[in-house]
Amino acid sequence: MTSEHPEPEQGASVDDIEADIERTREDLGDTVDALTDRLNVKAQAKRKAEEAKAKATSFAEHAKDAGTTDDGRPDPKVLAGAGAVVALVAVVVVVLIRRRSR
Known part of the structure; x- marks a missing residue:
């Protein structure tokens, strides 16, 4: 030491x-x-x-x-992107459910 x-x-x-x-x-x-x-x-x-x-x-x-514009409102581009992600997840879930039920 x-x-x-x-x-x-x-x-x-x-x-x-x-x-x-x-x-x-x-x-x-x-x-x-x-x-x-x-x-x-x-x-x-x-x-x-x-x-x-x-x-x-x-x-x-x-x-x-x-996720907001300069005036504090939600940014439409971010909302559209979030909507697209939600839609994609919904499609994947539906496909997986259908595959499991076969």
């Missing part, structure tokens, strides 16, 4: 040694905090849920903006 801070040299002053001890304590505290965070499954799950919520919100806003 390597250290970010080299140890004081032989014959270092008391102030240098005390400063080294303080840096070591801070490093150890940071390490303990990081380990505690990794072991806290509930906090990790909450963080992941917040990230997923933020992504979903961002996606919904983008989709909402992409």
